[in-house]
Every structure is written in C-alpha cells, then in structure tokens.
Amino acid sequence: MVGFLERLHSPERPVLVFDGATGTSLQQMELTAVDFGGSALEGCNEILVRTRPDVVRAVHKQFLDAGCDVIETNTFGSTSLVLAEYDLENEAFELNRQAALIAREMADQYTTDQHPRYVAGSMGPTTKLPSLGHVSFDVMKACFTEQALGLLAGNVDLFIIETCQDVLQIKAALTGVEEAFSQTGERRPLMVSVTMETTGTMLVGSDIAAVVAILEPFPIDILGLNCATGPEQMKEHMRYLSSCSPFVVSCIPNAGLPENIGGVAHYRLTPIEMKMALHHFIEDLGIQVIGGCCGTTPAHISALVEVARELKPALREVRQPHQYLERPLLKAESAAASLYGTTSYEQENSFLIIGERLNASGSKKVRDLLNEENWDGLIGVARSQVKENAHILDVNVDYVGRNGEADMHELVSRLVTNVNLPLMLDSTEWQKMEAGLKVAGGKCLLNSTNYEDGNERFFKVLELARTYGAGVVIGTIDEEGMARSAERKFAIAQRAYRDALEFGIPAREIFYDPLALPISTGIEEDRRNGCETIAAIKRIRDDLPGTHVVLGVSNISFGLSAASRIVLNSIFLHDCCSAGMDAAIVSPAKILPLSKISEEHQQVCRDLINDKRRFENGLCVYDPLTTLTSLFEGVSAKEARASGPSLADLPVEERLKQHIIDGERIGLEQALADGLQNYKPLEIVNTFLLDGMKVVGELFGSGQMQLPFVLQSAETMKSAVAFLEPHMEKVIGADGKLESSAKAKLLIATVKGDVHDIGKNLVDIILTNNGYEVINLGIKQSVESIIEAQKMHGADCIAMSGLLVKSTAFMKDNLDAFNQADIDVPVILGGAA
Incomplete structure (x- = not known):
C-alpha cells in the first residue's frame, strides 16, 4: 500500500479526508452502562474497544462507507492520565493497542490499490493543562509515550495529536511520541491539530502566530485546526496557516457552533453547508487535509469526499518529510514566542531588546528576592522591563547556595502566565535551562553554550534546543578561553556554525555572542576589546548567513561611573548595530538615543572604543579613557540622561516640542498649562506637539533614535493629549447637545x-x-x-x-x-x- 506521506505529497496532490465525530456516533447508538462494563465505567468511550468492539467497528465502517481516507482510533482519552478517572490507568498500553488493531482491521478491509485507507492514532489533550500547573511535563510526556507505544503496537499509519488546548501539552506529546519512536526504532508521520476558541486563541491564550512559531522547529508533517467552532470561525486562522505555516494544513471543524438544547449539544451545519465552507479553504488556501469533528455524521463526510474529488488545492510551498533537519522556514517569520504571542527576531528600525534586569548574577535586588523566595517581587521586576519596551526577558537564577533547577522551575512557571514576553533562559548549567523549558510553553532562547569544556556541553545545549524547539546563543569561547581578537571570535563562530547546522539547528536559530569585554580597565590587553568585537560582528553577519548577533552591551564599560557608562554603552550599542548586531541584552532605561549625546562625548567614546590614543616620543598625550573619566567627574546618571539645555530655560513653544522629543513626562503638565495661557488646545496639539513627533519620526528614520525611545515619545504625546482633552471645545449643536x-x-x-x-x-x-x-x-x-x-x-x-x-x-x-x-x-x- 502507498504510504500516507507518499500519498499526501504525490504529484496529484490529493485532498485527504478524515472521518467524522466518534462521540456523536456513539451517542446515537444509545449505549447503556452495561455496554461500558458497569456504571463505574459509563462514559469511558475508550473501554468500548474491549467491551463492545462491534460498536467501534460499526463507527469505523460508517465513515469508511462514506468514502473517507483516514479513520481515527478510538483512543482520544486513552492516556493513563484520563483513564485514571476510571481506575484504568494500568490498561493504557493495551487499550491503545486493541483500538489500533480494530481500526487497522477495518481500514485493511476497505483498502484497494486505487483507494488506500489509513489509520490515525488519536491522542487527545487529556484533562490537564500543564501551563497552568495541572500536571508536570515529565508525567505528561511519559503518558503520551505509553500511548504512542500502544498505538505503534497496533500498527497505526500516523499519529494525530488533536484538540490541543495548551502548547506545552503539544510539546509534551511530541517529545513523548519521539521517545516511543526511539524505543521502537520506528517512525510515523505526525499531525498536530489545535483548537482555537471563539475568543480567537487557544484555551490558555495562544494566538495562531504563536502556535506556528512554537511548533515550527518540530518534525511534524501536518498542522491544522479541529473542534470548538465551525469552519466560519476558523477562516482567519486558516488564512494565516495557509500563508505562514511550513506544514501541510488541515481543517477538521465541528458542524458549526454547538447550541445547548435541553442540556445536549446540537450542531446545525448541514453537510452541503460544510462542503461549501471547505470548498474555499481547499481551492483558495491550499488546505490538503479535511474532515469532521463534533456533530459531523457520515453524511457530512460523504459531502467532504465529494468536494475532495472535485477540487485541486491551491499551490502552497510546504516542508517535505526529508527536510526535517534542514527546516526551511518558507513564509513564517523567524521568531521567539511567549505563551500568548510572537516576537520577531528581526525588529523594524530597532534591535531585539533583551531585558537584563532579571539576573541573579548581576543584580543584588534579584538575589535578595530569590533568597526571600519573593516570587511576586521577581514578577514585578519582569513587568518593569515590559514597561521599558523589552522584547524578550533574560532569566538567570544562578546563585551559589541555592537550588537553581528548582528556582528556574518556580520562576519560569510564574513568568509564562504573568508576562507576555518570550524568555531567554540564561545559565552556565544546562540542567537549569531544561528545568525552565519544561514549564515554558512558548519558544525560548537558551543562553548560552560554548566550547570551553570541549564538545560535550556545547552539544548538550543544542540537544535541548532541538528537543524543546528553542533558539540558542553561542559564545565565542573555546578550549583556550575567551576569544579577544576578531579573527579568533570569528573562527569559533565558524566552527559552531558547521557543528550546529549538522546537528539540525538552522542558522536562523543561532545567536552569536562575540563577547563585549571591558575597555575601561586601562590594561593594555583590554584596549582593543571594543573594536575587535565590532569587527567580529561585521565578519559574522557577512560570512555566516542567516545568523544573529547578540551582546551584553554594558560589560564594555565595567567599572566606570554610572554617568559615563550610560553614554559609552549608548555609543557602543549604536556602533555595534551599525556593524550588524541585531540583538542586545540591555536595560532600555540605561541607554540614550544618539540625538541626546553631544558631538564631543560621541567622539571621545568612539576614540575609546577604537583605541585612538595618541603618542609622541613614546608617551601617551591623549588617552580617551582618561578624557571620558574627566568629562563625567561628579556627574550623576540622572544628569547624564538629561544632557542638553534645561527644559525650564526654553520658551513654552520649544518646551512643549522638546518634551515630546525627549519622551519626558516630568514637568509636562506645567508646560501644557503654560501653553494654554496663549494657545487653544488643538493648536497646541497640531503645532507644537505634532512638530515634536515629526522630529521623532525623522530621528527614527535616520537611525539616531531607536524604537524604545520612539515609544517613550508616543506615551508622552498620549499623556499630553489626555491632559488637553477636557479643555478642547466640543462641537455643540443648536439644541445644546454634542x-x-x-x-x-x-x-x-x-x-x-x-x-x-x-x-x-x-x-x-x-x-x-x-x-x-x-x-x-x-x-x-x-x-x-x-x-x-x-x-x-x-x-x-x-x-x-x-x-x-x-x-x-x-x-x-x-x-x-x-x-x-x-x-x-x-x-x-x-x-x-
């Protein structure tokens, strides 16, 4: 018989039809407690493969008679997690094996050379949501491994992980199935079908873009939707999957939205209506796998078989089975993801901002909160970085004397449901990274790995990235230590590039950290750390295509005063971005836009970064390090951030404009009140405030102002207009009403x-x-x-x-x-x- 994937990817590009609703079919048979083996087991459909196999065969038969290509095993709830509710947890393997054998028998009876029939091993979501702490990742993975082993023993053709309501549950299922493949030496195609609620997201809140970004790294073959709604409510999600998913797309809807009539769910969508709805998905969106979920009958499936024979799916570029390791991205964007949404690695007119403050290695406040086990306080630190417009949160709990794995588990399990940002799991120990990965439903970055101890740890972190679907940061460190020269930094990066790609990590998931080492010590060997790093960035971006570069920028200024650090870090950040760096671990509150730094300060910082000391007769007559230290002697960090003329010294018109440019809300209301003495509110908005936004736009476009500062200006504009709004004249009619x-x-x-x-x-x-x-x-x-x-x-x-x-x-x-x-x-x- 032609294999399932061979049939799916054959030149004729068929539309394959799955069967309809098992539950609906069983309800119509009016089974009693006796059929289930007693009242204690009533409602456990999965036990019917033992107590009434004839009924299960009858359900398969009616859909095979309707012409479907694939029947699903009666194992939707056959994990030990669910079966435990009926004291059947020890029967999981055998019930799955028996269900698969029954389906195999029926499919084989109907298979012909012209019309092969396939068996899909059904794996439901269980009754637990791991992202909400209902069950541990390891327990859920073990349950799915046991189920997959039973289905393999019954010889299913593919697996369908369906009605998924939590992306962490999908990860547990996929890793569980992969474990079964590893134990048996067999492999089957993988299909994942998520459930999007009428709210437009999965039950735990993930949108469809997050689903694609999170699952893209995994070796699955088909990704689509089933259950919860009818096809009408799936339209937007199907459009997104059609254009952005690298997988074959499936659509298995209910027969419309369920209606509660007399305490029973009723579905009103007729077979012809379902046929017409899926007609569009096939012909216009290229959907290649269809079928029916709740409320669908043999008549519905018969109608879908007709449309499948009538239509050719629109052309879509999809990942082929042999491309698992190559993982071509196709149209999907390269992104990290929280539980709820995505964050693209490629930020428009900005760099990827990785918030650095949730770091026990570098923050006494975080260490104290960890020691107190003040998880709410740590969540507060994370939320403050959201307000600072960070894109990703760096999470580091490395602190001597504490159980880092337990800390990472506790903190990450709270972050994923309280903060809508992806996470970078940061540790020198891979075990701590894995502890975080097991509770993070989104797509994380792992910071970091290197060759310091040879190959073992390097490949262990890559294995974590591949297993859990994560990006990885690779530091330019090898057995000889940290690389200082651009040449050595690049050589290590090139070695890692070859190793990572051969291991199955695509270039787009690699972030290189070429190490920002201090240039502030005065030690001769440190003098060129800055310029060598910038040269390495340019070489990596030019010669290792598709990869990214990330730096912990503030290391460059270690030991200097707070004021000089802010300015030096800002210049170094700008110049690294110009060289090709596209991500940075930095606090947006501790950097300045170039437009706020004087030409003199910019020049001194660049002289320091590029080691532009001047010597005469063997003596140093100009040392930018000394000059920078002198320039900021006695200057506070607050004064450094407020460089330039005092707002209070400007005329009110310029003051209003400058408040917007600087994103400065302190003193804003007084400036607006002063402006109202001479100008109407709309005149202030349309003239002075919008003039300020125009300057912000010009600075943004020219690269002198990064996106975080643009957003600060926008928030200031919002505050200004909110203050002015009560003073604005409303248009009043003759009747005295608005x-x-x-x-x-x-x-x-x-x-x-x-x-x-x-x-x-x-x-x-x-x-x-x-x-x-x-x-x-x-x-x-x-x-x-x-x-x-x-x-x-x-x-x-x-x-x-x-x-x-x-x-x-x-x-x-x-x-x-x-x-x-x-x-x-x-x-x-x-x-x-």
Missing part, C-alpha cells in the same frame, strides 16, 4: 499583531472633539472583530492603524475580507509603515 449625529460615524482599530495605538488614539480624540462619533476597538484586532463591529454599528468609514511593516500585510488581507463580507464603506489606512 453634534455627534450631524457628522459621520467612524470605526477605528489597530490591526492584528500590532500593539501600537498612539496615532489611532489621537485620531479618536480629535475627531470626537469635532463632532464625529468614534468606535475605538483597541489594539490587535482581528478582521473578524472589525467586520462584526461594522455589522453592529454601521459605521460610515473604517480606519485601520499600525506601526509595523507587517501591519500593512494584515491591512491588505483585511481589505480582501471586507470585500468578501460586502462591506463597501470607505477605508482609511494609517501608521508609520
């Missing part, structure tokens, strides 16, 4: 995947104060939410906003969706991109 009904109604939203809303909110305020009615949906709005709101409110215009370049792609897709929904009102698009 003239909202006399003008248009606007629906505004920041598009999916974008959290930036300053421009949208300014539009809201100004239009509202000029007599328009504005329905402001907020940030990260899906196209379904916008369409639903438009149907509800009947707005005269829709306005979509976004800061990021990728937001324009969502806007384009949204316009297509508006057309399909017969929305014909004008649309306004806005945003920095």
Whole structure:
C-alpha cells in the first residue's frame, strides 16, 4: 500500500479526508452502562474497544462507507492520565493497542490499490493543562509515550495529536511520541491539530502566530485546526496557516457552533453547508487535509469526499518529510514566542531588546528576592522591563547556595502566565535551562553554550534546543578561553556554525555572542576589546548567513561611573548595530538615543572604543579613557540622561516640542498649562506637539533614535493629549447637545499583531472633539472583530492603524475580507509603515 506521506505529497496532490465525530456516533447508538462494563465505567468511550468492539467497528465502517481516507482510533482519552478517572490507568498500553488493531482491521478491509485507507492514532489533550500547573511535563510526556507505544503496537499509519488546548501539552506529546519512536526504532508521520476558541486563541491564550512559531522547529508533517467552532470561525486562522505555516494544513471543524438544547449539544451545519465552507479553504488556501469533528455524521463526510474529488488545492510551498533537519522556514517569520504571542527576531528600525534586569548574577535586588523566595517581587521586576519596551526577558537564577533547577522551575512557571514576553533562559548549567523549558510553553532562547569544556556541553545545549524547539546563543569561547581578537571570535563562530547546522539547528536559530569585554580597565590587553568585537560582528553577519548577533552591551564599560557608562554603552550599542548586531541584552532605561549625546562625548567614546590614543616620543598625550573619566567627574546618571539645555530655560513653544522629543513626562503638565495661557488646545496639539513627533519620526528614520525611545515619545504625546482633552471645545449643536449625529460615524482599530495605538488614539480624540462619533476597538484586532463591529454599528468609514511593516500585510488581507463580507464603506489606512 502507498504510504500516507507518499500519498499526501504525490504529484496529484490529493485532498485527504478524515472521518467524522466518534462521540456523536456513539451517542446515537444509545449505549447503556452495561455496554461500558458497569456504571463505574459509563462514559469511558475508550473501554468500548474491549467491551463492545462491534460498536467501534460499526463507527469505523460508517465513515469508511462514506468514502473517507483516514479513520481515527478510538483512543482520544486513552492516556493513563484520563483513564485514571476510571481506575484504568494500568490498561493504557493495551487499550491503545486493541483500538489500533480494530481500526487497522477495518481500514485493511476497505483498502484497494486505487483507494488506500489509513489509520490515525488519536491522542487527545487529556484533562490537564500543564501551563497552568495541572500536571508536570515529565508525567505528561511519559503518558503520551505509553500511548504512542500502544498505538505503534497496533500498527497505526500516523499519529494525530488533536484538540490541543495548551502548547506545552503539544510539546509534551511530541517529545513523548519521539521517545516511543526511539524505543521502537520506528517512525510515523505526525499531525498536530489545535483548537482555537471563539475568543480567537487557544484555551490558555495562544494566538495562531504563536502556535506556528512554537511548533515550527518540530518534525511534524501536518498542522491544522479541529473542534470548538465551525469552519466560519476558523477562516482567519486558516488564512494565516495557509500563508505562514511550513506544514501541510488541515481543517477538521465541528458542524458549526454547538447550541445547548435541553442540556445536549446540537450542531446545525448541514453537510452541503460544510462542503461549501471547505470548498474555499481547499481551492483558495491550499488546505490538503479535511474532515469532521463534533456533530459531523457520515453524511457530512460523504459531502467532504465529494468536494475532495472535485477540487485541486491551491499551490502552497510546504516542508517535505526529508527536510526535517534542514527546516526551511518558507513564509513564517523567524521568531521567539511567549505563551500568548510572537516576537520577531528581526525588529523594524530597532534591535531585539533583551531585558537584563532579571539576573541573579548581576543584580543584588534579584538575589535578595530569590533568597526571600519573593516570587511576586521577581514578577514585578519582569513587568518593569515590559514597561521599558523589552522584547524578550533574560532569566538567570544562578546563585551559589541555592537550588537553581528548582528556582528556574518556580520562576519560569510564574513568568509564562504573568508576562507576555518570550524568555531567554540564561545559565552556565544546562540542567537549569531544561528545568525552565519544561514549564515554558512558548519558544525560548537558551543562553548560552560554548566550547570551553570541549564538545560535550556545547552539544548538550543544542540537544535541548532541538528537543524543546528553542533558539540558542553561542559564545565565542573555546578550549583556550575567551576569544579577544576578531579573527579568533570569528573562527569559533565558524566552527559552531558547521557543528550546529549538522546537528539540525538552522542558522536562523543561532545567536552569536562575540563577547563585549571591558575597555575601561586601562590594561593594555583590554584596549582593543571594543573594536575587535565590532569587527567580529561585521565578519559574522557577512560570512555566516542567516545568523544573529547578540551582546551584553554594558560589560564594555565595567567599572566606570554610572554617568559615563550610560553614554559609552549608548555609543557602543549604536556602533555595534551599525556593524550588524541585531540583538542586545540591555536595560532600555540605561541607554540614550544618539540625538541626546553631544558631538564631543560621541567622539571621545568612539576614540575609546577604537583605541585612538595618541603618542609622541613614546608617551601617551591623549588617552580617551582618561578624557571620558574627566568629562563625567561628579556627574550623576540622572544628569547624564538629561544632557542638553534645561527644559525650564526654553520658551513654552520649544518646551512643549522638546518634551515630546525627549519622551519626558516630568514637568509636562506645567508646560501644557503654560501653553494654554496663549494657545487653544488643538493648536497646541497640531503645532507644537505634532512638530515634536515629526522630529521623532525623522530621528527614527535616520537611525539616531531607536524604537524604545520612539515609544517613550508616543506615551508622552498620549499623556499630553489626555491632559488637553477636557479643555478642547466640543462641537455643540443648536439644541445644546454634542453634534455627534450631524457628522459621520467612524470605526477605528489597530490591526492584528500590532500593539501600537498612539496615532489611532489621537485620531479618536480629535475627531470626537469635532463632532464625529468614534468606535475605538483597541489594539490587535482581528478582521473578524472589525467586520462584526461594522455589522453592529454601521459605521460610515473604517480606519485601520499600525506601526509595523507587517501591519500593512494584515491591512491588505483585511481589505480582501471586507470585500468578501460586502462591506463597501470607505477605508482609511494609517501608521508609520
């Protein structure tokens, strides 16, 4: 018989049809407690393979008669975790084996050369959510290993890990199945089917982009959706999977949304309606695997078989089975992910900011909180970095005298549900990294590995990255120690590049740390640490394609005064970014935009970084280290951050503009109050404040201001407008009421995947104060939410906003969706991109 993957990837590119709802079918048979083997087992469908195998065969038969290509084993709840509720936990292996044998027998009866039939080993989500601490990763993995071994013993053709509600559960299932493959020496295709609730996310909150980013590293063959909703509610998710998933895509919906009638779930979607809905998914989105979940009958499956024979799926580029190790990314972005969403490695007009403050090695405050086991306090430190616009959190619990594995487990298990940022697990010991990986449902970075002790630890961390689906930081250290010259740094990076790629870690998941060593000691061998690091960055980015470079920037200034450190770190950061560095472990609160550093200070710092000492007759007549120390003698860090003329000395017009440029909220309300003495509120907004934002935009575009500072300016602008809003004149009609009904109604939203809303909110305020009615949906709005709101409110215009370049792609897709929904009102698009 032609193998499942061979059939799926054959030149004719067939649409393969899975069977329908097992539970619905069994309910219709009106089984009694006797059929289950007693009242204590009633409701345990999985036991029927032993007590009523004829019933299970009948369910398979009706779907095979309907023409499906794949039947699923009656093992949705056959892990010991679930079976324990019926005191059947010791029967898990045998119940899975028996279920697989029954399905195998039925599939073989119906198989012909022209129409092979396949058996999918069904692995449900259990009743536990590991991300919420219901069960440990190791226990869940062991349960799935046992289930997979039973299904392999019954000779299934593939595995389907389905109705997944927690990405950490998926990881446990995948690693459990891989363990079964390792024990038996056999391998089967892998299919993962997640459940997206009507909220638009998985039950634990993961959006579809996070699902793709988290699962992309794993050797699975098919990724899709099943259960929870009908096909209509799956449209947006299917569009995303079609364009961004590297896997074959599946869609196995319910027969519509369930309705509770008399305490029983009813599904109203007819076979013809389901056929028409999936017609679009196949023909336009290239979906290649379809089937039915709750409420679907043989009639539904028969209708899907008809559409599968009628249509050719749209062409999609997908990863082939032999490409597991190569892992071509296709259209998906290279990203880390929290439990809830993704963070791209490639930041637009910025570097990837890795917050450095949650680090026991470098922070006394964190060490004290760890010693007190003050987990809430540590979460507070993490949240402060979110407010500083960090993209990823570095998590380091290395502290002598404490159990680092337990600390990492406790801290990470809290971070994943309390902070919406991906994590970088930072330790010198791989065991601590793994402790974090077992509770982190997202896609992490591992910091770090190197060749200091030879190959053993280097490859152990790579193994963790491959097993748990993580990126990895590689330091330029080998058996001879830390590399100082650019040549040695690059040689180590090149060695690691070859080893990592051969091991199965793709280039895009490699972050090199070429080591920012101090240039502040005055020791001769340290003088060139800065320029050698910058040269190494450029060489790595030029000659090791697809990789990234990360630095702990503040190491460069170790030992200097706080004020001089801020300035030197900022210049070094800028010059490293110019050389190609695209990530940094840094506190955004401790760096400055180039525009706030004087030309003199910039020059002295660059002279120090590039060792531009001047000598005459063998004596040093200019040492930038000495000069920098003198320039900042007696200067506080606060004074260094506030370099330039005092805001209080400027005319009010310039003061207002400068508050926006600097992102400075201290003294802002007084400046606004002073401005109101001579100017109307809208004049202040449209002239002085927006002039400041214009300068911010120019600095951003020229690379002199990084995104964190742009966002600080945006927050300051938001505060200014909020202060002015009560003073703005409302447009009042002849009846003395706000003239909202006399003008248009606007629906505004920041598009999916974008959290930036300053421009949208300014539009809201100004239009509202000029007599328009504005329905402001907020940030990260899906196209379904916008369409639903438009149907509800009947707005005269829709306005979509976004800061990021990728937001324009969502806007384009949204316009297509508006057309399909017969929305014909004008649309306004806005945003920095």
